[in-house]
Amino acid sequence: APYVRQKKDPYFADGQRKKDWHNKEAIRRDSERVGNGEQGKPYPMTDAERVDQAYRENGFNIFVSDKISLNRSLPDIRHPNCKNKLYLEKLPNTSVIIPFHNEGWSSLLRTVHSVLNRSPPELVAEIVLVDDFSDREHLKKRLEDYMAQFPRVRILRTKRREGLIRTRMLGASVAIGDVITFLDSHCEANVNWLPPLLDRIARNRKTIVCPMIDVIDHDHFGYETQAGDAMRGAFDWEMYYKRIPIPPELQKPDPSDPFESPVMAGGLFAVDRKWFWELGGYDAGLEIWGGEQYEISFKVWMCGGRMEDIPCSRVGHIYRKYVPYKVPTGVSLARNLKRVAEVWMDEYAEYIYQRRPEYRHLSAGDVAAQKELRNNLNCKSFKWFMNEVAWDLPKFYPPVEPPAAAWGEAMINSLFQIRNVGTGLCVDTKHGALGSPLRLENCVKDRGEAAWNNVQV
Template sequence: MERTPSHLLKEIILVDDNSSNEELKEKLTEYVDKVNGQKPGFIKVVRHSKQEGLIRSRVSGWRAATAPVVALFDAHVEFNVGWAEPVLTRIKENRKRIISPSFDNIKYDNFEIEEYPLAAQGFDWELWCRYLNPPKAWWKLENSTAPIRSPALIGCFIVDRQYFQEIGLLDEGMEVYGGENVELGIRVWQCGGSVEVLPCSRIAHIERAHKPYTEDLTAHVRRNALRVAEVWMDEFKSHVYMAWNIPQEDSGIDIGDITARKALRKQLQCKTFRWYLVSVYPEMRMYSDIIAYGVLQNSLKTDLCLDQGPDTENVPIVYICHGMTPQNVYYTSSQQIHVGTLSPTVDDDDNRCLVDVNSRPRLIECSYAKAKRMKLHWQFSQGGPIQNRKSKRCLELQENSDSEFGFQLVLQKCSGQHWSITNVLRSLAS
C-alpha cells in the first residue's frame, strides 16, 4: 500500500487457507474493516473452509481479482519503491509476458535485507526451482536494467488476468506446494508466451524457519513433478523419474487425473519440451545416455548400497539402503557410473564418476576424469560383476571390522560378486 502508486493499485486480496493462527481471525477482520472504512472494498479476504494448499490458494485469489493485471505473491514479502511500474509497462507492451520481480532476502532472525545478485530462474531435474546466471545474451547488452529472459519462475509473479485464464491458470490437480511455478514457466514458453525477471522491480522475501502445511514437502513436490513430466516433458519425462530415483512404470505414486491438462496442451497447440530445452533452457543438461539407474546392491550384503559418502570427500562407501540422493547411481551407454545428484545445468559442478585410482575406488568429476584419461569405464550387466574396462579389477565388498557396517568397497581381482541396479531402461550387455 505504501510503495505502490495509488492509481496503479486497485485492490489487495488476502487468502486465508483455513489457518489456525488466531491473529488471522478477528484481528485481521478488524484491520480490514478499518482500511475499507477509508477505501471501500480495497481489501478483500477469501477464507477457505478447508486447507487447500498454496497452489489452489493462489487460484482462489485470482478468482476474486477484478483488476486487469494480477500479482500473485507470498504473504511474507516486502515491496521496494518502484516495483510496480516496470512490471506493468512490460505487460502492457505484450500481455503474453509473465513477469517475476528480482528477489532479495529478509533474514528471519533480525529482519535485515540481504541483496541478492540479479538472476534468472530455473529448476533441476527434480523440478525444485533455483536461481540461474542470467543468459549470455543479457550480459552482452551491458545494461543491468534490461529484462532477464527466464526459463521458469521461483514462485511470485505478475500476469495479465485474462491471459492467465487463457493458458490454464495453475494446475489445481497438484497438491499443496511445489512444482507449480516450474510447470507454469514451461507451459508459458511452450505455448507461445514468455517469462522475464525485471531487475528494476525488487521485492524482499523472508525465508521462514518453519514451513507451513508440513515440515517435509518432498512427497508433494515429487508427486507434482511427475504430473509436470507426464503432461509437458515428452521423452524427457524419464529425467524426472531418474532424478527422483523412482521406476518409470508402476511407480506407486498416484499423480491424479491429467486428462484435462493434456487436453489444454493440445488446445493451445504447444511446442515440444525438446524445443524448450534447445530454445529456452539450453543450460540444462540432458541425460539421454543413461541406460540404468537406482540403487546399486551387492549380492554379498543386499541391505547395503553404494553411497557417495561424505560430501567433503571423494571416497564412495557402502551404507544401509535408503534410496535418497547420495545413493543415486546412473549407468550410461558409454559405461560410466555416476554417483549422487544429477548435475542440472552446465554452470553447476559436473557429475561425479566412479574411477579406479591406483586400485582404489574414487569419485571424480566426470569431465576431469575423461580429460585425464582416467579409468572411468566399467563393464556391467544386471546381476553380474562391475569390472573396470582398463584395469580389469572388479568393484567388490570386503569385510572390514573398522567400517561402520562391517564392509568396505575395494577394487580387486574378480571373485564372482554380483551387483544389481533397481531400474534398467535398455540392455546392459557388456
Template sequence: MVENLKEDLDVYVKSLEQQNPNVRFTRVRHNEQRGLAYARASGWRAATADVVAILDAHIEVHEMWAEPLLTQIKADRTVVASPVFDRVNYDDLRVIQYQPAAHAFDWALWCMYESFSPEYYKLNDGSLPGKSPSVMGILVADRKFLGEIGVLDEGMKVYGGENVELGIRVWTCGGSIEVVPCSKIAHIERAHKPYMPDLSPAMKRNALRVAEVWMDEYKHNINLAWNIPFENHGIDIGDISERKKLRERLNCKPFKWYLENVYPKLDPWDNLLAFGGMKNLNASMCLDQGPVPGHTPIAYNCYYYGPQFTYYRKSGELYIGGMKSHKYNDNRCLTDVGNKETQPGLYNCKEAMQKGMGIYWDFTQGKELKNRQTKRCLEIKNSKLIIQECSGQSWEIQNIIKPF
C-alpha cells in the first residue's frame, strides 16, 4: 500500500495535470509517520487559495458540493463549514443517505451525530445550515482564518480528538461551525482504521491533551470518561506550551462559556465525588454491572474495566458500568428495590425513582454502603451481592475527587 503512494500516485497525478492544465497539483510527502493532524496541517501550509478543504481520502463528493460551503464562508470568513456525509457501505459500496445533523462528541471525545438545536427545527427549513459543536474531520474554511486560529494541533498523535480540539477552538476563539445540508459527500465506512489495531491509547492521550489546553476546571471529565487518575497517570501528552500561548493570544472564551452557549447538551459532571472500581474490602470483590441487558448487578473479581466503572455523585446516586456524557441520556443507578427483596437492582435512575426504589446511598471511603431510604446495606455473602441489615462490611472506591 505504501508503494502505491509513491510511483503509482505520481503517475496518476501527472495524468490529472495533463487533463486539467489550469489546475495546480502539489504533493507533500513526509519521511516518517506524523499523524493525521500534522499531515493535514502540512497540506494547509502548501495551499495558496483563499479557501482550503480538508478531506478524507475515502470519500466521493457530490456534484455542486462546494458552492453551498463557499457561500457560507463568503458571507462570514470565520465560519468553518462541513458537508453532510452520506454513508457508503464498505463491503458493497451501497450508498445510505444520512439526514443533516450536528457533529458532536462525548467526554471521551469519541465522535457522534446529534440533532441541531430546537431553535433550528422551529424555522422549518431543512436547507438552512445548522450550528455544530464540533466537526468530524471534513471541513472547508477560509485559509487565512484557519491559520490565524492555529490550523490543527500538530502535537496530536496518530488519530482522534483533533476534530474536537478544532471545534472547541473555533467556537471559543471567535468563529463558528456549520453543517450545510445542501452540500453532500459520500463517505466510505472503513472496516477498521488503518493506523493501528486499537486506537484507544492514542485517543486517550490526545483527549488528555485537549483537556489540559482547553477545558479549564472541566478537564478532569476526560479522566473520568477514560477512568484515569487525576494525578500521576503516567501518560505523556507532549509539549502544550505553544497551544496554551495560542489560546492566550487569541483571547479565547472559557470552556464554561462553550458548555453553556455552544454545547449545553453535554453534562458538566460537576457534582461527582468519586469514581473507579468499587471494592468490598471484606470479600475482595468488586461491584459489576452483571449481564447486559439485565437489571442485576453482581459481585465479581476486580479487574477495573468498563463493566466495573462506578461513579458516586454528591446527591447519593451510584452508577455502575459507566456514566453518560449527555443530559438527554439516563444513567443506571444502583437500587434497593425494597419489599424485603435481597437482590440489588440496576435501573435507569428516572425509572427507579418512578417505581419508588431507593437510589440514594450514604457512603464514606472504607466504610459501609447504606441505602438512604431503606437503611439497609449492600454487602457480599458467599460471593453473592445482596442487600441486608448492615453487618459492618467495608467498601473502597478507586479514585476520590472531593473529600466526603
C-alpha cells in the first residue's frame, strides 16, 4: 500500500499532549458585560473627577478606579492567531507575587480579581500579596477580612520599609509554586494570559518570560496597547530603558510567536522558581528600586538562560502620573546602576561613566559575592551579550557617539538671527516647527525666522 502521510495532530507535539486553555464560558460572560469602564473603555470623566486630589495618594485617578467594577471586562487585543494556539496539557503551577506599598483599594483588588478570573485555577498555586510597610488603614484588617474569601490569597507584611526589590525577594522566598510570576499592584491580567507564559518555561526551565504590557490610562482607565506594541527591550548608555523594533532577522512568520528580548521592562515576568534562586535571585545589595531589571536580564542571558516576550500573554498596567510617595533613606538609582555595571558590564561600563562622570567615584558597595556568583555560574562576557543578544542595540544607541558632521559656535545678531553676512542667508526651520530640520533661507527681517539664543551646533 502506498505510504499515506499522517495529518499532524495539533493536540500532540514533541511527544507531549497539548490543549486549548481558553475558558470559553468566562470569555462569553465578559463579552456580555456593560457599564463604566467595561470592555476596557475609558470612563466618561466629569471635571469634578479630574481634581488633583484624585491623584495625590496614588499617582492615578482613584475616584475613577473606584467607579469601575473589580471584575471589569477587557478587550481581547491579542493577535488573532492567539485564539487558536494550543499549549502543553501539563504545565507547572505558579505563585503570583504582588508587592505593594500604600496601594489604592480598588486598584489592588482589581489586580487580584483579574488574576483569579482569568487564570486556570489549577495553574495558580497561590497569590502572595507582600505589603511593604503600608500605613493606610484600608490595607490592614479590612484587606485581610476581604482576602479571607479567597483561600489561595495570602498576605505577607514587612516590618519596615524595604523597597520594591527586597519586597519581591521576600515574596519569592516563601513561594510554593513551580514558577514565580511577579506582577505590580495596579495591573489587570487579560484573557488566557498565563498558559502562554508557563508553556515556555515548561519547554525550557531557564527561560524568563514577560507578557506584553498594555497601558491602562491613569486618568480614565481606558485599556490600549503601548505605542509600537511588540518591541525589544533595550537601554541607552545612561541606562534609561528603551524599546527598539524587532529587526527583520528576528521577525517570525507568525507575529504571535514568542520573540527574544535583551532586557525586560521590570515588574511583570515569570521565572522557574529553582532557576531564579540558582541565579541568586535579585542582588541583595540593590536598594529600594531601579536597575534590577538590568541585573536579572544580563544575568539570565549571560549565565545560560534566555528571555522572551510572549505576544499572546497580555497584562494591562497603570503607568502612574507620578510616584506618590518618597523612598526612605533617599537612596539614589545611581548606586544600583553602578553596581550592575561593575558586576556585569565589564569594559562597557566605561561608556556609562563617560556620560555619567559622577558614577565613576560613587561607591557601589561590596560586590564580591556577586562577582563570585558570576564566576561560579560560568557566565559569559558582556561583549558576548552585546554581540549575540543585543546586537541591534548600537544602531539605535551607539556606545561611541559618531563624530559630528560639523561643529562650531554661531554668532547671533541683534535680530536673533544666525546670518551669513556674505550670502545673506539665515539658519531657519520650516514653519519654525520644533524638531524640524535646519536649512538656509533668505533672511527676511519681518518674517520672524526662528529666534536663536546661545546656540551650539
